[in-house]
Amino acid sequence: MTGPRDEEGLDPESWDAMRALGHRMVDDMMGYLEQVRDRPAWQPVPDSAKAALDRPLPRLPEGAEQAYADFVTHVLPYPLGNIHPRFWGWVIGTGTPLGALAEMLGATMNPNVGGGDHGANYVERQVLEWCRELFGFPAGASGILVSGGSMANLVGLAVARNEVAGYDVRRLGVAAAPAPFTLYGSAEMHSSVQKAVELLGFGSEALRLAPVNAAFEVDVEALERMIAEDRAAGRRPLCIIGNAGTVNTGAIDDLARLADIAARERLWYHVDGAFGSLAVLDPELAPRLAGMERADSLAFDLHKWLYVPYEAGCTLVRRAAAHRDTFSLTPGYLAHAERGAAGGELWFSDYGIQLSRGFRALKVWMSFKEHGIDRYARLVRQNVDQARYLERLVENSPALELLAPVPLNIVCFRYRGALRDEAAIDALNRELLMQVHERGIAVPSNATLHGRFAIRVAITNHRSRREDFDLLVREVEAIGRELETRPAGAP
Amino acid sequence: MTGPRDEEGLDPESWDAMRALGHRMVDDMMGYLEQVRDRPAWQPVPDSAKAALDRPLPRLPEGAEQAYADFVTHVLPYPLGNIHPRFWGWVIGTGTPLGALAEMLGATMNPNVGGGDHGANYVERQVLEWCRELFGFPAGASGILVSGGSMANLVGLAVARNEVAGYDVRRLGVAAAPAPFTLYGSAEMHSSVQKAVELLGFGSEALRLAPVNAAFEVDVEALERMIAEDRAAGRRPLCIIGNAGTVNTGAIDDLARLADIAARERLWYHVDGAFGSLAVLDPELAPRLAGMERADSLAFDLHKWLYVPYEAGCTLVRRAAAHRDTFSLTPGYLAHAERGAAGGELWFSDYGIQLSRGFRALKVWMSFKEHGIDRYARLVRQNVDQARYLERLVENSPALELLAPVPLNIVCFRYRGALRDEAAIDALNRELLMQVHERGIAVPSNATLHGRFAIRVAITNHRSRREDFDLLVREVEAIGRELETRPAGAP
Numbered sequence: 003m004t005g006p007r008d009e010e011g012l013d014p015e016s017w018d019a020m021r022a023l024g025h026r027m028v029d030d031m032m033g034y035l036e037q038v039r040d041r042p043a044w045q046p047v048p049d050s051a052k053a054a055l056d057r058p059l060p061r062l063p064e065g066a067e068q069a070y071a072d073f074v075t076h077v078l079p080y081p082l083g084n085i086h087p088r089f090w091g092w093v094i095g096t097g098t099p100l101g102a103l104a105e106m107l108g109a110t111m112n113p114n115v116g117g118g119d120h121g122a123n124y125v126e127r128q129v130l131e132w133c134r135e136l137f138g139f140p141a142g143a144s145g146i147l148v149s150g151g152s153m154a155n156l157v158g159l160a161v162a163r164n165e166v167a168g169y170d171v172r173r174l175g176v177a178a179a180p181a182p183f184t185l186y187g188s189a190e191m192h193s194s195v196q197k198a199v200e201l202l203g204f205g206s207e208a209l210r211l212a213p214v215n216a217a218f219e220v221d222v223e224a225l226e227r228m229i230a231e232d233r234a235a236g237r238r239p240l241c242i243i244g245n246a247g248t249v250n251t252g253a254i255d256d257l258a259r260l261a262d263i264a265a266r267e268r269l270w271y272h273v274d275g276a277f278g279s280l281a282v283l284d285p286e287l288a289p290r291l292a293g294m295e296r297a298d299s300l301a302f303d304l305h306k307w308l309y310v311p312y313e314a315g316c317t318l319v320r321r322a323a324a325h326r327d328t329f330s331l332t333p334g335y336l337a338h339a340e341r342g343a344a345g346g347e348l349w350f351s352d353y354g355i356q357l358s359r360g361f362r363a364l365k366v367w368m369s370f371k372e373h374g375i376d377r378y379a380r381l382v383r384q385n386v387d388q389a390r391y392l393e394r395l396v397e398n399s400p401a402l403e404l405l406a407p408v409p410l411n412i413v414c415f416r417y418r419g420a421l422r423d424e425a426a427i428d429a430l431n432r433e434l435l436m437q438v439h440e441r442g443i444a445v446p447s448n449a450t451l452h453g454r455f456a457i458r459v460a461i462t463n464h465r466s467r468r469e470d471f472d473l474l475v476r477e478v479e480a481i482g483r484e485l486e487t488r489p490a491g492a493p
Numbered sequence: 494m495t496g497p498r499d500e501e502g503l504d505p506e507s508w509d510a511m512r513a514l515g516h517r518m519v520d521d522m523m524g525y526l527e528q529v530r531d532r533p534a535w536q537p538v539p540d541s542a543k544a545a546l547d548r549p550l551p552r553l554p555e556g557a558e559q560a561y562a563d564f565v566t567h568v569l570p571y572p573l574g575n576i577h578p579r580f581w582g583w584v585i586g587t588g589t590p591l592g593a594l595a596e597m598l599g600a601t602m603n604p605n606v607g608g609g610d611h612g613a614n615y616v617e618r619q620v621l622e623w624c625r626e627l628f629g630f631p632a633g634a635s636g637i638l639v640s641g642g643s644m645a646n647l648v649g650l651a652v653a654r655n656e657v658a659g660y661d662v663r664r665l666g667v668a669a670a671p672a673p674f675t676l677y678g679s680a681e682m683h684s685s686v687q688k689a690v691e692l693l694g695f696g697s698e699a700l701r702l703a704p705v706n707a708a709f710e711v712d713v714e715a716l717e718r719m720i721a722e723d724r725a726a727g728r729r730p731l732c733i734i735g736n737a738g739t740v741n742t743g744a745i746d747d748l749a750r751l752a753d754i755a756a757r758e759r760l761w762y763h764v765d766g767a768f769g770s771l772a773v774l775d776p777e778l779a780p781r782l783a784g785m786e787r788a789d790s791l792a793f794d795l796h797k798w799l800y801v802p803y804e805a806g807c808t809l810v811r812r813a814a815a816h817r818d819t820f821s822l823t824p825g826y827l828a829h830a831e832r833g834a835a836g837g838e839l840w841f842s843d844y845g846i847q848l849s850r851g852f853r854a855l856k857v858w859m860s861f862k863e864h865g866i867d868r869y870a871r872l873v874r875q876n877v878d879q880a881r882y883l884e885r886l887v888e889n890s891p892a893l894e895l896l897a898p899v900p901l902n903i904v905c906f907r908y909r910g911a912l913r914d915e916a917a918i919d920a921l922n923r924e925l926l927m928q929v930h931e932r933g934i935a936v937p938s939n940a941t942l943h944g945r946f947a948i949r950v951a952i953t954n955h956r957s958r959r960e961d962f963d964l965l966v967r968e969v970e971a972i973g974r975e976l977e978t979r980p981a982g983a984p
Contacts, residue, residue, distance in 0.1 A: 009875060009958050009959065010868070010871065010872070010875070011872075011955045011956050012587070012589045012800055012864060012868075012872070012955040013526070013527075013589070013590065013955075013956065014590060014591075017523055017524075017527045017590075020523055020590050020591070021519060021520060021523045023594070024519035024520075024522075024523060024590075024594055025515075025516050025519055027519075027594055027597065027598060028512060028515035028516055028518075028519060028597075029512060029515075031515075031597060031598065031601040032508055032511055032512045032515060033508075034601060035504070035601065036504075036508045044611075044833070044834045046610060046832075046836075047610055047611060047612055047615060047837075051612060051615065052615055055612075055615035055616055055618070055619045056615075056618075056619060056622075057619070059623045059626050059627065059861070059866055060861055060862050060865050060866065061865050061866050061867045062865040062867060063863060063864050063865040063868060064862045064863065064865065065863060066591045066859075066863045068862065068863075069591065069858075069859040069860075069862040069863045070598075070859070072862065073598060073855070073859060076612065077602070077612040077613070077615075077616055077855070078598075078602065078612070079612070080611050080612035081602045081603075081604055081611055081612065081613075082602075082604040082605060082609055082611040082613070082834065083611070083834060084603060084604070084605065085601075085602065085603055091834060091835070092605070092826070092827075094605050094849075095603075096503070096603070097600060097601070097603035098503045098504070099504065099505060099508075099511050099515075099601075100505075100511070100557045100560065101600060102597050102600035102601040102603070103514070103515055103518055103597055104600075105596040105597055105599070105600040106518065106519075106522060106593050106594055106596055106597035107518060107522065107561075107564060107569075108596070109588060109592060109593035109595075109596040109802035109803070109856070110522040110525060110526060110576075110588070110590075110593040111568070111569065111572045111573075111576065112572075112575060112576055112586075112587070112588035112593070112802045112803055113572055113573040113575070113803070114573060114575065114583070114585050114803060118573055119537060119538055120535075120538060120571050120572055120573040120574070121538055121542060121546075121567065121568040121569070121570070121571035121572065122568070122572075122573070124538060124542065124543055124546035124547075124568075125546055125568055127546070127547075128546045128547060128548070131547075132550045135550050136550065149640060149847050149849065149850070149851070150847060150848065150849030150850075151848065151849060152846055152847050152848045152849065153846060153847060156846060160692060163694075171691075171694075171696065172691045172696065172697060173696055173697050173698055174696040174698060175667060175673075175694050175695045175696025175698070175699060176666060176667045176668050176694035176696075177667050177668045177670060177673060177694075177696070178696065179668060182666075182668060193822045193823075193824045193827065193848075194848055196822060197820070197822055197846065200662075200663045201651060201692065201693065201846065202692065202693070202694055203662075203666050203667035203668075203693055203694015203695070204666045204694070205662065205663065205664055205665040205666025205667075205668070205669065206663055206664050207664055207665060207666070208666060249826055250825075250826055303849065305849060309503055311600035311603045311851075312600070312603060312604070312605060312849060312850070312851035312852070313847075313849060313850070313851040315849065329688070331684045331687060331688055332684075333684045334741075334939070334940060334941030335583070335740055335741055335938065335939065335940050335941070335949070336583075336684065337939065337941075339923075339926075339927060340927065341537075341927045341930070341931060342535070342926065342927035342928075342929075342930030342931055343535045343573065343574060343582060343930045343936050343938075344582070344930075344938060344939075345537075345927075346538075355643055355644060355647060355688065355692065356640050356641055356643050356644060356804075357641065357642070357643045357684075357685055358585075358640065358641030358642060358643065358794065358796060358803060358804060358806065359640070359641075359803070359804070360640070360802075360803035360804040361803070364564070364568070365600070367560075368557075368560040368561070368564060369560075370550070370551055371551050371555045371559065371560040371563065372554060372555065372556060372557045372560045373503060373554050374551050374552050374553040374554040374555065375550055375551065375552050376552045376553060377501070377503075377554060380501065381501070381502075381503070384500060384501070432830075435830075435833065436830060436831065436832045436833040436836075437833075438833075439832070439833030439834045439835075440832060440833055445834050447826065447834075447835060448825070448826065448828065448835075449825060449826050450825030450826070450828075458826070464502045464503040464504075465502050465504065467500050468500065
């Protein structure tokens with residue numbers, strides 16, 4: 003039973019040829035990962051590649067083999083670098099070989115995991131249940147996989163807004179509030195929280211930034227005073243945001259005290275645990291996150307400190323009804339049926355912004371099964387131990403200076419040498435960091451701490467070894483010396 | 494140079510074993526797609542699979558092979574069905590073999606496409622440039638790939654809010670508006686627009702739903718009157734939303750007249766073109782979308798009518814500065830550098846909600862190159878022709894009844910037979926649709942049109958052939974007859 007000749011499709015003329023191409027891709031990709039340590043941590047995109055990626059829209063078929071050849075030539079050699087053992091920029095995970103293969107499996111089934119009765123929905127439910135268990139959220143708590151931490155914070159704060167406002171915000175909007183809403187967190191909060199606050203219509207002025215102590219943890223008394231002052235001024239406090247690992251230094255707020263305040267003040271308690279929340283896996287680190295399990299909503303990523311490939315973030319919400327009440331919208335064409343493909347009880351579109359949702363649960367599910375959570379716990383701990391190792395290397399170096407405590411997996415430091423002028427030190431370290439990238443040595447990023455430019459090493463990398471930090475320090479010292487002794491104005 | 498034995502990672506003990514597993518996966522996945530026509534369009538998830546997907550968190554490694562075996566046994570047999578030639582539910586694309594393989598490639602490189610200088614960013618820029626060209630947006634327009642239509646609408650409406658409000662909404666919020674904001678579209682608008690309006694803090698009451706004509710297109714005069722009345726009542730009209738293909742019937746609003754009104758009234762003009770906008774590829778259909786190219790923002794999906802695997806949506810914004818002004822936020826730790834990995838001019842995180850962004854551009858780029866856009870144009874036309882073919886089949890069937898015009902790729906009909914009671918007809922068609930799913934025949938979804946339950950066939954499927962629609966009609970007639978003649982109360 004073949005179709006008339008005048009109808010066409012996008013399936014290959016030869017499935018065998020597509021299989022052979024797929025085999026070649028697998029070999030190339032596994033080789034690419036196997037050899038990653040031998041390549042530079044980063045290299046710039048050459049003009050030739052930029053030109054090849056600035057071409058007219060292809061009208062005629064070039065074929066799968068050619069598309070792949072162009073990828074191999076112009077794209078594959080120029081990764082961001084986070085697959086490399088010495089990538090420690092921003093907070094970016096490594097990915098794994100099976101995680102990459104799982105993306106092919108998921109995209110072959112190609113489900114929309116927005117709802118209906120099909121296998122992918124049960125995989126996501128399983129992953130969410132495992133996450134609930136990991137973070138000690140109660141049975142009946144809900145969750146949703148999202149693109150990452152920004153979206154996870156947005157989901158949590160959207161529920162906060164609609165749940166605590168005290169009237170029907172979905173129908174009447176923010177302008178119907180009896181008094182201006184306010185939200186509270188530390189000055190070290192991630193910018194995605196501000197982005198969420200802006201999107202939700204609060205305005206960034208509604209976000210109160212309490213100062214931090216010397217350990218970059220929120221000053222809880224100051225935060226309490228801000229709430230009291232706002233109440234006295236007739237404003238309407240809505241939510242406290244706690245940090246389980248700040249982006250700059252990995253500081254962990256006193257999450258239990260924040261939980262107490264939120265309970266006493268009847269505020270929503272959201273915890274941004276993008277990466278730091280995963281420290282809960284290690285029995286020695288877990289106590290420092292005490293109180294996190296009391297959050298009304300918790301945002302975290304699986305593509306950071308669980309090393310799953312992009313994109314995989316998650317929001318857990320303590321009360322499923324509040325979660326659903328914020329997002330559920332079921333017009334006739336999305337009606338949930340009793341049976342058939344539109345049946346089933348799992349409609350994730352009722353718990354988030356997306357209606358079209360890919361199968362990101364699969365790579366998480368397969369990865370958890372591949373490695374078991376105990377191995378992840380050891381790796382989280384290994385990264386923390388590596389941060390402490392680097393901390394000691396910096397402390398033992400006469401030329402380097404630590405710029406912040408190292409509570410978790412982030413080390414902020416700078417080259418100082420014999421320099422004393424702050425502006426000169428900043429300028430030198432900016433240049434130094436760019437050269438560390440350009441020479442392919444490693445990819446730290448930067449932070450600004452008390453106005454000082456810091457080289458920032460954030461370790462969510464399962465390929466890093468202690469020797470990699472030895473190498474980093476050695477090279478930073480060498481480049482620093484070069485720059486320090488370079489005649490002023492020299493290139 | 495190997496690391497000390499006490500450090501571990503997530504890379505496989507044997508790369509050869511992982512390569513072999515990858516080859517097996519490729520063979521299985523290509524075979525799965527090659528044979529898809531021979532399997533049921535959908536089948537329920539059995540209790541055994543549900544039980545296998547409701548297990549305790551794995552603490553110890555089960556290994557990659559076991560994880561894959563469990564996927565093959567418990568997940569793979571139960572897809573939503575949109576890879577099947579007879580899946581026409583909701584609006585869901587088919588995916589392609591190369592698209593699935595591209596996901597593996599992208600996840601191997603595993604970049605964060607939020608910013609910095611690396612290959613993936615240039616691939617996304619290329620894809621956005623091609624989209625800009627396809628939709629006739631001016632040079633200098635900006636864009637961003639997103640998860641899908643819901644997010645694409647949210648991005649467009651966020652820019653609308655911040656750009657047209659006339660004050661600093663990001664800082665001051667919606668409550669600082671001098672008058673209540675209002676937005677306008679038809680009663681057939683997609684629910685994701687309402688979701689976006691709620692999220693952005695407007696409140697759903699701000700969304701004015703103009704009635705539609707017999708073709709389910711917006712009644713433009715009624716919409717104009719609503720704007721005038723709101724102005725007279727002191728409200729602040731902000732935005733008009735046009736439909737390039739409504740979800741229920743594929744109706745296309747008069748996009749040029751809406752553009753005129755938006756220009757005259759100085760409102761933002763957003764077009765929701767989730768799938769219908771792609772009809773622009775066909776020279777005969779394109780004129781019906783005239784005016785779409787005048788939109789301030791356009792939302793559309795590549796995972797629907799361009800058959801790319803999930804997730805791939807897009808927003809184009811006419812004025813890049815407005816787009817950037819809504820989303821750009823660059824704290825110190827996201828500072829864009831002059832050189833190095835944090836260099837480059839492409840910071841997509843400045844143009845959307847996500848900071849962590851996967852490499853969804855790759856599957857689009859490779860697919861466009863594989864097939865060429867002319868083939869996509871023919872396939873879009875083929876799906877429209879198939880809808881017309883099905884329309885004729887329905888019209889020629891004495892037992893079936895068409896419930897809406899077929900302007901594009903969607904056919905809404907029902908079984909009527911000899912029945913005259915509306916409630917009985919609705920009930921029969923609900924049962925009929927579930928049986929069409931359960932018997933694995935096909936997966937249409939449903940719509941409610943003038944209060945009537947419609948079986949809804951939305952064709953964004955490159956595997957469908959005319960014979961598939963013959964089969965659908967034959968089976969619907971047969972099941973309808975069965976149900977019609979079944980004694981009342983029989984199972």
